[in-house]
Amino acid sequence: MEFWIRHxxxxxxxxxxxxxxxxxxxxxxxERRVSTGLKIEIRTKD
Incomplete structure (x- = not known):
């Protein structure tokens, strides 16, 4: 699943x-919503 955040x-x-x-x-x-087992990868387009 991918999300894009923009103005x-x-x-x-x-x-x-x-x-x-x-x-x-x-x-x-x-972190407030998930106790364990979640991996997050944040990438930017540069």
């Missing part, structure tokens, strides 16, 4: 700081 206007996340913030939010959200 509401469809533009991708550009600055590294913005990208890191989104990664931290995603990891925290997943």
């Amino acid at each position: 509401i206007d469809g533009s991708p996340f550009k600055p590294d700081a913005e990208r890191q913030k989104v990664i931290q939010f995603l990891e925290a959200a997943i």
Whole structure:
């Protein structure tokens, strides 16, 4: 399963700081909902 995260206007996340913030939010959200057995891989198109 793949998910693509973009701004509401469809533009991708550009600055590294913005990208890191989104990664931290995603990891925290997943950790709150899953106890064990989940692997997450976050890749960016550069």
